Amino acid sequence: MIVVMKVGSPELEIERVSTELQEWGLTPEKIIGKHKVVIGLVGDTASLDPLQIQEISPWIEEVLRVEKPFKRASLEFRNGESSQVIVPTPDGAVSFGKNHPVVVVAGPCSVENEGMIVETAKRVKAAGAKFLRGGAYKPRTSPYAFQGHGESALELLAAAREATGLGIITEVMDAADLEKIAEVADVVQVGARNMQNFALLKKVGAQNKPVLLKRGMSATIDEWLMAAEYILAAGNPNVILCERGIRTFDLHYVRNTLDLSVLPVLRSLTHLPVMIDPSHGTGKAEYVPDMAKAAIAAGTDSLMIEVHPNPAKALSDGPQSLTPERFDHLMQELEVMAKVMGRWAESPMAIA
Amino acid sequence: MIVVMKVGSPELEIERVSTELQEWGLTPEKIIGKHKVVIGLVGDTASLDPLQIQEISPWIEEVLRVEKPFKRASLEFRNGESSQVIVPTPDGAVSFGKNHPVVVVAGPCSVENEGMIVETAKRVKAAGAKFLRGGAYKPRTSPYAFQGHGESALELLAAAREATGLGIITEVMDAADLEKIAEVADVVQVGARNMQNFALLKKVGAQNKPVLLKRGMSATIDEWLMAAEYILAAGNPNVILCERGIRTFDLHYVRNTLDLSVLPVLRSLTHLPVMIDPSHGTGKAEYVPDMAKAAIAAGTDSLMIEVHPNPAKALSDGPQSLTPERFDHLMQELEVMAKVMGRWAESPMAIA
């Protein structure tokens, strides 16, 4: 349920309404929109009569039910206004959202050694990326495969961050590692395999760093938004949704089927910003550029692209990684496309 | 197997090589590329030694095996050159292919009456479409649902063709109707449900009109290309592939999952032109524009978009149809996008 306050409602009145609703046993959340303030209500609202709430204050414009199973994540909860996730990085704050330039995240699948991660960071930064991705802890199908360098990789990410000013995005697989990851990461990633690891969702929801929530391999849109809801409900409002390809019947040529239709669908359902990962989404470097361009044309807020200085020797996901040269070229193509969409930062530095 | 002839091979020598290969029991097809002529060979080539063929003529540059199960449809069969499908229409020939402007096909799901089909044709023509789509025979899940007006609808399509100069694309469901459909249609469509109706494929392959082959709901890329191969093998070289969404586990918000990754995948496998149908691909008018733009960004050669003068009253597929006004606006958006890709005809008339 949401309570839409009239334009110009006095701050004190908004507080009063919130306090009263709290006394009714609800959890009010104040959402400041462009023109109006909305008070989102979560709790046992089924039995409440909107008219009864309306009577609390003459400054209340209307009281509406959120029909979707996801409440805080729904577009209705913000009265139709999209939200932005602002991430502080060494080079300044970067905003993810519908009214901001497309944010490019790039880097290798795994952090392999200091040389490669710092070199890659410098290259992707020079090309216009704002964030470095790189796995310290890697979810691998086999227990015998390279599992990531763990804690020591975190230090290398910190070094790359310091050397370039890029923000860091890295995955947490085990709640026990969350604290040390959050010390280095600017955005904490929950991977596709853990999208419904509810214990982990609650924990990333209870800390401060923004969360990148990848869609599970066969997660419906509703399940994905409900997973986001777990994080929001635990108190962390900064969630970015990342589509990374779904599992279908035909995976002969691609590793996953990249579902770009999530872009208009999510736009009609949620205020949260959306990222597309065409690298995992296709699993082949040669298909990444076309899908990255398509994602921008369809309105993505962000892209995650795997870049490795030497894909053939990568410890993981080499086939889907671009070389730094190919990435440079792609960024030029993306710039043209994003400018048409009015979604490119004039100068890569300007946004900082 | 393909025989690549050297640049400047004399016409007579090419004929001689073809004749000799025919005597070996093979079916040679001459393919004239930009610089070279290639002779494609279909038949029992497994036991042949490429070196033995090489000896036929000093003008043979090389002899290569086509490893894919689809032969004539494969990119290798044309030595890496994409093909074009040229369709004569009252307004002149329209070319579908990688090196041509994006061709837009638009119109209603079904032909309902003369007024609506002629009106729609005029509107989509004015907006820049080159072809009118419209079903005379409709595949419907229920035997009790409207099955299309059949033969009388064909006459209405002919009238719309004459009134506007647009080419006509309409579906054949029953081989018994093929002849009368081909009298009106400039392109004959085989629908998703008949993609592996091999009897029908053979028959559309044995007539002259170009064929639009929609992907089956759960057809793999290989199965789709093999279906095209049936048409090519029957003698019709003019096949356009149309992606219209696949069946996945999550169809709550969309009717199908539009698989745009077919664009780079098909580009790496086949020389045939590709069309994207975001209307069936999503099933909801509000998602069509973003997916149409994405399709262009990913390199589609053509788009098929449902337009109806009054979607709310459409006899079929109303929810996924755009109004003519929305279509006008979309065409302007597509023009911007296609120009960035270098894929828009300078003037809608120029191509004729």
Place this chain on the structure above:
Amino acid sequence: MIVVMKVGSPELEIERVSTELQEWGLTPEKIIGKHKVVIGLVGDTASLDPLQIQEISPWIEEVLRVEKPFKRASLEFRNGESSQVIVPTPDGAVSFGKNHPVVVVAGPCSVENEGMIVETAKRVKAAGAKFLRGGAYKPRTSPYAFQGHGESALELLAAAREATGLGIITEVMDAADLEKIAEVADVVQVGARNMQNFALLKKVGAQNKPVLLKRGMSATIDEWLMAAEYILAAGNPNVILCERGIRTFDLHYVRNTLDLSVLPVLRSLTHLPVMIDPSHGTGKAEYVPDMAKAAIAAGTDSLMIEVHPNPAKALSDGPQSLTPERFDHLMQELEVMAKVMGRWAESPMAIA
């Protein structure tokens, strides 16, 4: 809509009611159940008031709407009673249905030559099969693969029929072949790829031979029953549904995922008999016996099992074919299982 007549309604009164309903523009179908007669009504019943129909005769017990999109195929249309499909064969009539013994259909994927088909027919007959399956016209993914021996194979099937007394089940792919197939076949099969070839469905519905309707690779239960409805609506009441595995995300070890849950689901939705094909359903001979037993335990009315005298040399589907020896052994296992279920003919001959 159905009109349930009271127990003991005079034949003449039932006729009178039917005639009157026909005059109302409806298509009444008399269905004779164990205790009561039901008149099924198809047509524009949406606007009809059940009470109005009730008034036609005091012998009408009740008038009920069929809520499902499939009408004639629904269990409600027969007032909850399952139907049987009785197929005359040289050895006598064989009944498919819930209250009959499990009918086993066996034979090779394709008819290869007279020796093999007659030998196989004798072997499967001796083991207890009632029908011989064998493809004369084969749907093959590749136009270059063996397409079946066609008309000459039909003659061989006729020979095998005469030699053994078995009924014949063979597939029709092209309506043009229907007449000559129906001369030989006791049951005409529509394959998975043609499940929504509506032109073909209408034609098999307009002839007299019972139809075996295979489920499409990604057909929903509703679509499958609607396909059956096309046949029923065209006038042929004898439809057997055959599950043959669906397409899922994991086809590494199996060719399809056999969906045995269709058995209880269909039982709750339709009166039509059901067959399970574990050979196509798994694609591997070694998995067939366990799935055949499971199908019986779950209540199937019939089984279709591929048997080939020399699977390693089969022209098609060798890997999923049992040897005659393995089939003999399986029939013994099935007998034990079917007896527990009360679904085995005391003597293989007794049913004739």
Place this chain on the structure above:
Amino acid sequence: MIVVMKVGSPELEIERVSTELQEWGLTPEKIIGKHKVVIGLVGDTASLDPLQIQEISPWIEEVLRVEKPFKRASLEFRNGESSQVIVPTPDGAVSFGKNHPVVVVAGPCSVENEGMIVETAKRVKAAGAKFLRGGAYKPRTSPYAFQGHGESALELLAAAREATGLGIITEVMDAADLEKIAEVADVVQVGARNMQNFALLKKVGAQNKPVLLKRGMSATIDEWLMAAEYILAAGNPNVILCERGIRTFDLHYVRNTLDLSVLPVLRSLTHLPVMIDPSHGTGKAEYVPDMAKAAIAAGTDSLMIEVHPNPAKALSDGPQSLTPERFDHLMQELEVMAKVMGRWAESPMAIA
């Protein structure tokens, strides 16, 4: 790689071979089969020459490579012999495995209160179940749905265990709860959503209680066995695999598509015991009995069935729960089926 020792190899010699292989940097695991001892080797075996190992001892019969990506879970690793998981319960040890009676696990989705859990336990015990299932911690799509009573529910499970002598199976979602769950549970369950929560797999692998590993909603067989491999590799050899339905394109009538073909497939790949859960597998109580019977016919080692004293009032999964009366009846049906398969304990008590 496995080292098969000759029949009658002296214990000391087996130890000597193991020790030597350990010195080579490998991790040998002694597996005692019916007739022979096999030493399984995990580690960097790619570069090893089997002949070189053969030379270690004349008691070595042969040295074979395990070609599958899963090693310890593969049937080859035990030289083709299936394993058993023996679980001590208050009523005695219960064995899961191919050569043992079918073990039935029953109980409610969630533990709701002491009365219902103890009552249900008594009822399912009386009907022949060996284990009580019941969720203390529940994975729920919505953060606002009932999440299970947690720690207090564990106490109630302990009470039901004491009251009936049944073993307890309950799910762990958070590694932080593992210790207290393992105090009560005889088998610890990892749910479908956590099948690739590798952090959790490592932790349940590092403790002593047997683990029930549910298949992920869209997990391939290989991924599932690799998840089991994580547990085995962490030192816990007692893993039971549980199929609970997969996600497909048609979930209109069922909640999941129960994939019974895993039974013959897993039998050919792994030595681990298999359980089938027809309750989650179909999501509807009325479909459970047929699928339970089919599972036994296809060779399952165990069944998990949801039973609730009042399904209509269940806090979760009511629609798929049987009443105790329906469960009593089902157990009689299962007994008949399992006896045919030679898989039923003569007296429910006898096995204890």
